[in-house]
Amino acid sequence: MGGFHLLDLIIILVIGLAIFGPKALQSMAHSVGKGAGQAKALKDKVVAELPMEELAEVSRQIPQVPTNPHQVIGMLMTPEQKKEHETKDGQEPKAPTKD
Numbered sequence: 491m492g493g494f495h496l497l498d499l500i501i502i503l504v505i506g507l508a509i510f511g512p513k514a515l516q517s518m519a520h521s522v523g524k525g526a527g528q529a530k531a532l533k534d535k536v537v538a539e540l541p542m543e544e545l546a547e548v549s550r551q552i553p554q555v556p557t558n559p560h561q562v563i564g565m566l567m568t569p570e571q572k573k574e575h576e577t578k579d580g581q582e583p584k585a586p587t588k589d
Contacts, residue, residue, distance in 0.1 A: 494502075506515050556562045 506518075510518070556565055
C-alpha cells in the first residue's frame, strides 16, 4: 500500500510514452529533474538559516514523550507515590539519585 513498484513505474512510463511521445516525455523528465534540484537547493538554504542552537535548547527543555503505559505512570506519579508503589510490588525502594 505504500509507494510504487518497478512494474508500476514501467507501466506508467509506457503509457506516457504512448500518449505524449518521446520528445515531450524527455522534456517533462528534464523539467521534473530541474524542479527537484531547485527544491533541494531551497531546502538546503532553509536548513542553513535555522537557529540550530536555539532549537537544541528548546528540545532539551521539552519533557520526553512516554512510549509505553509504564512511562506515563512514572511521569505522573509524585516521588512519594513511586515509593509506595515500589514497596507494594515487593521491590526494594531505590535510593534517590541526584541528576
